[in-house]
Amino acid sequence: MEPGGGPAPLRKACQNCTIAKRRCIVKLPRCARCSAKSLDCSYDLEPLPSESRERQPPMWKRTRAGSEGPVHCLLQRLSSQGDNPPPAIVRMHEDREGIEYVVWILSIIPNLVVTNVPSVFIHPKRRLSLGENPLVTAVDNLRRKPNLGPSNESFQHLLRIDPTNGPLDDALTAVQALMLYMVAFMFSGDTATQNATKPYFCRLSNWIDTLEMRAHDITTQGLTPWQGWLFGESTRRTILAAHIFICVFNRHQYELSDKKVWMEALPFDGRFGLWLAETPQAWIASAGEKRGQDVQTKLVSWHEFSTNRPVIPMGPDGDMFMSMMLVSHNGKTEL
Template identity: 25%
Template sequence: MSAAHSTPGQFTTRKKACLKCSEAKARCSLQRPMCSRCQGRGLECHWFNPDSPDTNGASAVIDYAAVGESNTSFPASVLAVEELRYSSTPIEPSPTTLESARIGSRWMDALIPPPGRIAKTFTSQTIQYISRILKSYAKTIVKDDALPPIVHLFQPAAPRQLLVNCRTLLRMWENRAPGSESLVRETILREMNRLFEEHHNYDHITLLSACQAYLLYSMYMFFCTDPDTRAMIDTATMINLQELASAMSLTGLYPSGMQERPLPDWESWIVAEAKRRTLYIMYSFDHVFNYYHDTTSYIGTELGHLPLPAHKGLWAATTENSWKTEYERFTREWPSEAPRLEDLWPQEAEVVVKERRERADRWVESADEFGMFMFAMSNMIFGS
């Protein structure tokens, strides 16, 4: 039967074309996962699902398998890097591992205010600033040749597939066909649920990627979508996110040897630094979520002992030798201990205040954009 004389509800020959060719009313090669026209123009190639009949395209369903196959890579710069030796890189438990329980139970603070904890009320201007920064991080995952500042260029390849899936699904949302919002939304939520349900079986490196992906899904859907999708990031989502972050922290937040000050393995340093950055952003997102849900936020003092974000030379190093050079310079500048988050926090004792202010000033001199955001967050949390 021809397309012009199809009966209602019958999938027609024209619907075999991909979405881009259909929209442009152009001839499609019908080659999957990417047709020749889309490939030649560098376009995302999405497909109608032939099992979902529709005569006008308004409720067309995206073929998830085809989209996934046509867009399953990190930026080109990531694919070009060498694989590192992650199979033998230990991570040391945090010296306050028990604090991971506090990370996983932050959602309970509003129900049972913890004794000795400090509540924080944010202004709308502060929340707008934090939201803009977090939104930019979430948007970065769908861009070419870019990564959010919580994901390291050299994170291991196998667990990185979870982040590749994240990029693919969020790009599906950005390039969704009219009427497909519900399907794409449900597909993202299914993947988020899978990450949470399977996280007990992950090793510490895969758990890092799972937590990063879950956080990026949550922030993207909260900041970058429509009101219906944003509403799906609810308290249950935040509970799952905090449990993932707690499980991640239990596997260690320091690279092997870091606390004794020798040179750690580059691979384990990458994983530990990415874990801490992910944790810091999860707390920032938690403050924004609580604000919009009229829930009290509490200052995350359990993170105070953790190191401040590494400076740009360390985080952006692209070879082990260049990283070693930067790390040796870092240990010369900080011979006793690395700067910690609590160095940015106020203290009552005048001697401690002076010492920490000097440490904070030295750290700021080499902080990158992510570090400066953490500096701003500390000022907003402990400021008036």
């Protein structure tokens, strides 16, 4: 029993993920990580020690359903109750100006990508360095045929890719291609195309789960400092941007897995200007360093970034991923 008299929360991570200190995407009979690695999977379901709960930083705090006052985050937290926690519910805040701002940023992503401008989660220099892949194909298709729909042959071929196999780089480009197509379809202005796209949100959610699980094993071996940074940051931004995209189109009520309850803790590099750099020299200068080896990666959680309220440009010339995350967390009227 906890000091307050209620039952202690149960450990949901399997033994393998607990030992490896990895995020556990709970599934039966095996969690996602154990399934991908062909490991035996078992759950202890033992109570977490009170000390572990007390050491949790503020970013893990959950909000009870029905709490009074405004909820600015796109995700409203629900408190865990015993061994059967309720699902997290996505609720867009009533700040209509903020919602419209996030929708606007999402809607211009395809145009930025096809014009080779750094977008929310796709950087042109990284994409061009990869040669032929699903993302390059998606960009070329959208450039030549802006009115594509889900019945497009290339889109259907993309859906047959298995992001659990092959290099992480391939999984990332596949997820980015899927999301780019879906953003273009959902903002096409054609009701039939939008309705035909909605069933694929489940596919996007599953692919993001896989990418998030595999991102724990990310490696930048063989890449220059700039390319390594772009790879890692592209992965982090793709995961977070996909969560926001899913929230936008399910803003009334959408049940998430337990893993996504902790979305506020997902990190990215919070230094302004690095993502907008289009040469290694500009990237190094943006970080205030003299060599690429000294830039490193300085991660900050979405919660920490937003509660610090950094002053960043909110227009198209700024880093629209950062402004989208700031508005999504705080609401635009509070900035």
